[in-house]
Amino acid sequence: MTLPLIFAPEVAAARASGRAIVALESTIITHGMPFPQNVETATKVEAAVRAAGATPATIAVMDHAIHIGLTAPELVALGQATGVMKLSRADLAVCLAQGRTGATTVAATMIAAHLAGIAVFATGGIGGVHRGAEISFDISADLLELAQTPVNVVCAGAKAILDLPKTLEYLETHGVPVISVGQDDFPAFWSRSSGLKSPLRLDTPAEIAAAHRMRAALGLKGGQLVANPIPAVAEIPRAEITPHIEQALAEAAAQGVAAKAVTPFLLQRLFELTEGRSLAANIELVLSNARLGAAIAIALAADP
């Protein structure tokens, strides 16, 4: 059986000439942001990757294939579609076999990127260990994917709705390098600092690329988590976002929101509670991650 991959023309051309490619996910489009900001953001993120000298490849499942790169009409259609599956490692094959439409989370995007030979992927924030995980067992499959698939995931840390100390412990146990960029603290998505020390720190794309190559040389499986703090002008300070997070979490618990619905519910409630500021910050941090992702991909393409 041949791999069910369809490359967009722009991505196919970049592959043929060995140019830098940055994978982008689609759950952020279908489950992470409201329409029309989702489509506007995805379009701007692709443009930011191109402006930085690399080729964007937004990944989604449609018509029995993993699409590596979407055309503009496909992106608009996905951003307005209803009933789109939220795909992680567990659901990817069923979605493909059934010919359904699916948006890829961090975990599924890593799998697809690796199949497509792409080593760098930029997003907003990874999933992690949810608060109360000792009762709910809700730990994102993103974390185990980082432990086994060799892709650099550029994010703004883990979302502050999570239990960040447990998320870092889990990543350490599974051998995932957590590298914060340009600062000693691990960032917390909307805020530059989580108040927690980052396990590792690197300051340049070249250093991150060198660490990735060294892992490959050593035969270490899994990827690197590259945590890029949100630009200072766009951040919502921790003290300001914390009460809104507490409220959104309390509402989720009261309404019995569980499993895959938790993260989209919390993001939507924070959007309302912060009167749109959380979304504005989310957009800026994704753009910043796309630019850093492009720089890392260029460093890797120059010396693979």
Ligand code: PSU
């Ligand atoms: N980054 C964002 N918004 C998002 C996500 C990331 O800025 O919505 C998505 C990613 O697809 C990530 C998912 O994999 O949230 C985590 O979902 P869960 O907690 O259910 O594993």
Ligand code: MN
């Ligand atoms: Mn979960």
